[in-house]
Amino acid sequence: MKILVLGGSRFLGKTFVDEALKRNHEVTIFNRGIQSPGIKDVEILTGNRFGNLKALQNRYWDAVLDTSGFIPYTVQNTTNLLRDQVQHYTFISSISVYKDWIKENLDENYPVLEMSMEEANQLSMDADGPIYQYYGHFKALCEQIAEKNMPGRVLNIRAGQLIGPNDYTDRVPYWVNRIAKGGKVLVPGNPNRRVQIIDNKDLANWILNMEEKLSAGTFNATGPDYPLTKKEFVDACIKVTGSNADVVWAEEQFLLDRKVAPWTEMPLWVPENSPLSSESVEPWKGAFSINVDKAIQSGLSFRPIEDSITDIYEWEKTRHLTEDEWQAGMQADREKELLNLLANN
Numbered sequence: 001m002k003i004l005v006l007g008g009s010r011f012l013g014k015t016f017v018d019e020a021l022k023r024n025h026e027v028t029i030f031n032r033g034i035q036s037p038g039i040k041d042v043e044i045l046t047g048n049r050f051g052n053l054k055a056l057q058n059r060y061w062d063a064v065l066d067t068s069g070f071i072p073y074t075v076q077n078t079t080n081l082l083r084d085q086v087q088h089y090t091f092i093s094s095i096s097v098y099k100d101w102i103k104e105n106l107d108e109n110y111p112v113l114e115m116s117m118e119e120a121n122q123l124s125m126d127a128d129g130p131i132y133q134y135y136g137h138f139k140a141l142c143e144q145i146a147e148k149n150m151p152g153r154v155l156n157i158r159a160g161q162l163i164g165p166n167d168y169t170d171r172v173p174y175w176v177n178r179i180a181k182g183g184k185v186l187v188p189g190n191p192n193r194r195v196q197i198i199d200n201k202d203l204a205n206w207i208l209n210m211e212e213k214l215s216a217g218t219f220n221a222t223g224p225d226y227p228l229t230k231k232e233f234v235d236a237c238i239k240v241t242g243s244n245a246d247v248v249w250a251e252e253q254f255l256l257d258r259k260v261a262p263w264t265e266m267p268l269w270v271p272e273n274s275p276l277s278s279e280s281v282e283p284w285k286g287a288f289s290i291n292v293d294k295a296i297q298s299g300l301s302f303r304p305i306e307d308s309i310t311d312i313y314e315w316e317k318t319r320h321l322t323e324d325e326w327q328a329g330m331q332a333d334r335e336k337e338l339l340n341l342l343a344n345n
Contacts, residue, residue: 001212002026004061004086006049006078007068008042009034011166012092012159016065016204017042023208030056031068049074053081063088063211066146070135072120075142079149088214090155090207091146095220096136097158101270101284107291108158108218112140143218155210157203160222160290161268163308164200165315171267172197174329176312179234180241186335186342187247188255188262188269191231194288195268198223199308206300219295224302230268233305240309248339258338260330267328 003020007013008029020027021041028043045055049068056078064086069075079089095101097112115137124131124138131138146154163172179185203221238245252271262269262276270276270287292300323331 001062002028002060003211004028004030004056004059004064004082006030006064006066008065009039010067011164011168012162012200012204013065013067014039014166015164015200016067016207019201019204019208025208028059028061049078051077053077056081056085059085061086063090063214065090065092065207065211067092069142069146070138071124071131072117072138072141072145073124075145076117076149079146083149086150086153088153088155088211088216089146089150090157090211091143093139093143093156093158094136095158095160095222095290097140097143098136100280100282101286101290102282104286104289105291106286106289108220108294112143113137115141117141117145153214153216155207155216156218157207158218158220159198159203160220161197162200162203163197163312165311167200167312168327170327170329171263173312173316174267174326175234176237176241176309177316178329179237179243179245180313180316182244183246184339185234185245185247186250186330186339187230187234188250188260188266189230189252190272191234191249192229193272194227195230195233196222196224196228196288196290197233197268197305197308199303199311202300202302206295206298209299215298217294219298219300220290220292221295221300222290222292223300224305225292225296225300228305233268236305236309240306240313248342250338250342254342255338258341260338264328265330265334 003025005013008017009031017027030045032048033046047053047055069091099111099113113136120141123134143156167173234247252273256274260266270284272285273283276284
């Protein structure tokens, strides 16, 4: 197949390109010209989705993977241009499109966030503005735009938390790195609560399988295909890193009373007994129970969690970030302060 990747230089895009080349597909990457080291044997087209799409004109591909679509008008422009030039379009969306995660085991029919194109355009006029607070709204609208412009030819992937080397969110790398350091480690919430994560290699392989069959539709894509508890995740990190970590579980209310930020300061933690924010009425109990049966039935499979953590740990050893450079996770002084409070309770 001839495959066009919009983005392709980071994380999922890079992993997808590597796998596509292994399968002898012909890959073209379109982005602003910033490439990952080691990318080779691909055609590079330079432009940007905010107006310069000239390099895509009068070209034809079997399939497109859109890893970078987020601002609705850029997806509008791209799909308008490509609809007569491609057979199939995969859009990487997010489980953040859902109006909430209150319901457990929610599937692809659960209501999504709504926003008009006019409102989205107004909000995204300033690319340096607070646009990421509308991430779910924008992604939901992008899904609708792609389907409208290419009816019946769009594969919408509502991805959960991706993991693996090159994960620039630092959410899972924070836990691997912190647990590897050992000592007393503050871990939030209920040890028996599920977590959902998916290795980007598993996702890339499945997307390629779906593209090769020109399969369309909307799919939740997170994992694994068995209940993985937070304790099992932490234990796997300890095992892989050979750590002497002494895990200290902090109850939800203790953390909320001290203004610990879910998901950012404590990655993979969403309160299960308290509303996520003052705007919420109920706790988001469904946060780690997204239904992925549809994707599994379509062939999505999962490698062992230990394999994923091993890959992340090996990659993490090549990085030398200062504490302020981490995109997620708790700083050492703050963790020490909370551990002392717990010890003295």
